[in-house]
Amino acid sequence: MVADEGSLPPSPKPVPSKELTTRVLSALVMVAAALLTAYWGGWPFALFWLAAGIAIVVEWTDMTGIEPRRLVQAVLGIGLAALTLLFLLDAGLWLFGVVGLGSLAAAAFAVSGAQKRLWAVSSFIYAAPIVLIPPIVRAHPDLGILGLLWMFAVVWATDIAAYFTGRTFGGPKLCPPISPKKTWSGFIGGVVAATLCGLLVAWLGRRYDTGLPLTFTGIAVLSIVSSIASQVGDLGESALKRYCQVKDSSHLIPGHGGVMDRLDGFWAVCLIVALVLLTLGSTV
Template sequence: MVAAALLTAYLGGWAFALFWLAAGIAIVVEWTDMTGIEPRRLVQGILGLGLVALTLLFLLGAGFWLTSAVSLAFLAAGAFIASGAQKRVWAVSSFIYAAPIVLVPPIVRDHPDLGILGLLWMFAVVWATDIAAYFTGRALGGPKLCPPISPKKTWSGFIGGVVAATVAGLLVASFGQRYGASLPLTLPGIAALSVVASVASQVGDLGESALKRHCQVKDSSHLIPGHGGVMDRLDGFWAVCLIVALVLLTVDPTV
């Protein structure tokens, strides 16, 4: 997945958008499978078509309000088809969860002030957080971060992940400056945003763990042998996508 993400990021355009569309559809399928929505395949089909529509609208340059209206239409259709009030909530939440994964990476890739450097920053922060949190937690141990949800995570791993993500974010920015590219923030600003993104990434991981515990499953699916499902791989990246989306909407509500 790392190789595919980097290759399609380099290519941009349709290839990159379709890569994240596939990830978003997989997330909807995993979420609705875990939560037992019925009629499952029909709901998955409607919500999947909604994500396809979002991708096409992005590639065709549609505006924020049209994209929002189409999203609401497919949300309403998915909720109407799902049986039971609680299942309707799960259906809607699956689409809302998948949409940032489908839209934010292509938006960042095409953004004139972010581009591929912004994507590399997102990747670096998430990957550094995951790797450093794992190895720091194993090496140092100590108090548990959130035992009811994830018994193996520690505060030492959490802090190690934040530190590594901050360093990684600054390295990406410095590398970009060296080759004539830059992010629209000062280095202290990039460091601060990297801290926020790392914390969000780890909270996203915990959130997905909480969902799996609620649904009494170990992995979101078995799509990736030995690694679980797409949600298991992208829970932290999803949270960083959400942070970036909020920043972009604050700076430019029409993005």
């Protein structure tokens, strides 16, 4: 006996093939650009992440409705560019502090209202790790390109595995008020995949006579922590978008939304890596 069609659970809405093709092509372009500039290092890599940071400031201030918007975006964009220049010139740490605080003060002065000032300041604080941490990792003698590949592997594996395991297994929702589609199965799948990929990058590095300054156990733990942080970063950006009542941070990337939509997890991993750099006694 065939069950009544109305009693069957609704099937997931298929993703249109054109939309899926656009998403895949956009992803391939972004991955290629990230890997190619990472291989070059130096100023091309620093400028790549500066562009990402400026895009984040623009998206953040657009979403939160800061006025005078273009003035604030210009001030903060110049501040981020100054940070990149200081990095390329190997300037002292105190100069980074002066430029950072000066940019924050200038943006706060340009905006009226305590809440708008907070949004302006937070946009710069959010963008600065994206601008600085990847180039610092690339230039670090103990991390270099292998450290970057580990960061990319952990974030990409988390995103891909969380998406597919969540769709495959479903189950209890991770945080319905913020992101109704995310599930605990996707969360666990992302952590497992990120750990395996993080260990694979470390193993390949040692196989070719290079390596990360951690044991495999340490790398596994750091990969787990970073994967969790990546997913928390994703939820944090989703909460901001809900607050601002927008679906995407922008429409800059075809099929993906904005730069913040793609780098929310990577931003969180940058913070984890910054803590590791401090532990290793790294200086800019």
